[in-house]
Amino acid sequence: MATCKPLQNPVSSKPDHSPEALLPFFDPHMYRSIAGSLQYLTLTRPDLSYDVNLVCQHMHAPLNQHFKVLKSILRYVQGTLHLVLPITTDKHExxxxxxxxxxxxxxxxxxxxxxxxxxxxxxxxxxxxxxxxxxxxxxxxxxxxxxxxxxxxx
Structure with a gap:
């Protein structure tokens, strides 16, 4: 996914309900590994928290449509690598x-x-x-x- 086409939004508002999308994902271990890595990334990228939470709800039995969402989050991350959390020492309000x-x-x-x-x-x-x-x-x-x-x- 390092050379993928970046997305501006992490998740599409229209879920895929095709028959192929509703089949179990072929490698649940890989799905859990990527979702876990994204969970770790939310420590410094709070903009991903909601969408990563959605994919993590399906770790026990991911479907192809869930992996498609996972890939779109990775494409969003690819396009937003420049986003960072500022740490400043100005006011303490x-x-x-x-x-x-x-x-x-x-x-x-x-x-x-x-x-x-x-x-x-x-x-x-x-x-x-x-x-x-x-x-x-x-x-x-x-x-x-x-x-x-x-x-x-x-």
Missing amino acids: LIAFVDADWAGDKQDRNSTTGYCIFLGATLISWSTKKQATIARSSTESEYRALTTAVTEIV
């Missing part, structure tokens, strides 16, 4: 951004929490994670996300 989608997962209706915490201009913590229980309203999913971020800050 703590700022957090939190968001949640309400019932965003169409299969189990769980919401997804996302937050990022900055110290000045330096990103010091971030997370994207599915909430453990189903929220009854968008307000409830937002409060759960806020609680998770505040817990991280404390």
Whole structure:
């Protein structure tokens, strides 16, 4: 993939539902190895967190469509090698951004929490994670996300 054509977005919004895409991937070990490497990369590339989380949900039984998504993430990384996290020593103001989608997962209706915490201009913590229980309203999913971020800050 070192000479692949780069992409501007890591994942296509239209999943592939062709019969071939729904077959099991021929080498699950390779799928898990690449997905694990991308998981490690999210430590310095928070823009990949959500998409890597999606592919990691299928590590136990990946399909061809999941490997196609994995390859598109690698193509996105190829096109964005210049992106880095700035580490500055200017001001030491703590700022957090939190968001949640309400019932965003169409299969189990769980919401997804996302937050990022900055110290000045330096990103010091971030997370994207599915909430453990189903929220009854968008307000409830937002409060759960806020609680998770505040817990991280404390």
